[in-house]
Amino acid sequence: MNRLLPGKLVIASHNEGKVREIRALLGPYGIEPVSAAELDLPEPDEIGVDFIENADLKARQAADLSGLPALADDSGLCVEALGNRPGIFSARWALADPRVPAEAGPGEVQGERDFGLAMRRVQEQLEKLGPDASRNAHFVCALAIVWPDGRAEWFEGRVDGTLVWPPRGDKGFGYDPMFQPAGRDQTFGEMEPDEKHSISHRADAFAKLVERLL
Numbered sequence: 691m692n693r694l695l696p697g698k699l700v701i702a703s704h705n706e707g708k709v710r711e712i713r714a715l716l717g718p719y720g721i722e723p724v725s726a727a728e729l730d731l732p733e734p735d736e737i738g739v740d741f742i743e744n745a746d747l748k749a750r751q752a753a754d755l756s757g758l759p760a761l762a763d764d765s766g767l768c769v770e771a772l773g774n775r776p777g778i779f780s781a782r783w784a785l786a787d788p789r790v791p792a793e794a795g796p797g798e799v800q801g802e803r804d805f806g807l808a809m810r811r812v813q814e815q816l817e818k819l820g821p822d823a824s825r826n827a828h829f830v831c832a833l834a835i836v837w838p839d840g841r842a843e844w845f846e847g848r849v850d851g852t853l854v855w856p857p858r859g860d861k862g863f864g865y866d867p868m869f870q871p872a873g874r875d876q877t878f879g880e881m882e883p884d885e886k887h888s889i890s891h892r893a894d895a896f897a898k899l900v901e902r903l904l
């Protein structure tokens with residue numbers, strides 16, 4: 691059975707927020723997280739067809755290049771009435787040009803991310819479906835851990851909720867201000883980080899990883 695032993699672990703992400711969250715989650719287990727940015731590792735194109743494939747390809751590249759075990763996270767917002775979009779394209783919907791690289795040509799999809807724009811896109815698509823369209827949504831977080839010899843383990847976490855409009859709160863990131871988890875009055879954007887992290891998709895996926903590997 692695969693176990694994660696104390697020592698270095700590459701966090702295959704260039705997103706400082708994610709690296710910080712993962713460091714905090716793994717700190718108590720004697721694991722020394724090293725970020726992909728610290729090792730100057732390139733960011734692979736996320737060409738997988740689902741969250742697990744994208745997490746796997748990020749972790750696999752980092753493990754191959756560094757010779758260390760590597761952990762990657764791929765996450766996003768799935769809106770039921772939109773056929774679970776934006777899903778794996780959640781970050782892309784925040785770009786002025788949201789076309790995927792295959793449509794746009796390599797290097798053509800560029801620009802600053804604007805999640806106000808991404809949330810408006812979600813809202814506009816829902817409005818097109820009419821007032822009775824379901825506003826149910828969930829966040830997904832996939833984690834992949836890959837060892838240099840090619841062994842791998844995958845975990846997926848999820849949190850269900852509903853989409854509010856207008857967005858509320860400025861404490862989170864991404865789509866947090868329009869996502870109200872089931873059974874709560876506040877959006878993720880209004881919650882204190884500790885409260886969000888006790889119920890989030892990332893916490894759910896990490897709990898599964900810790901139970902199996904640590």
Ligand code: IMP
Nearest residue numbers: 763764765766767780781863864865866
């Ligand atoms: P990734 O870096 O390709 O995994 O992109 C994930 C995207 O999904 C982020 O840029 C956010 O837009 C969105 N996302 C993932 N997790 C969260 C969350 O906890 N709150 C808000 N947005 C999230």
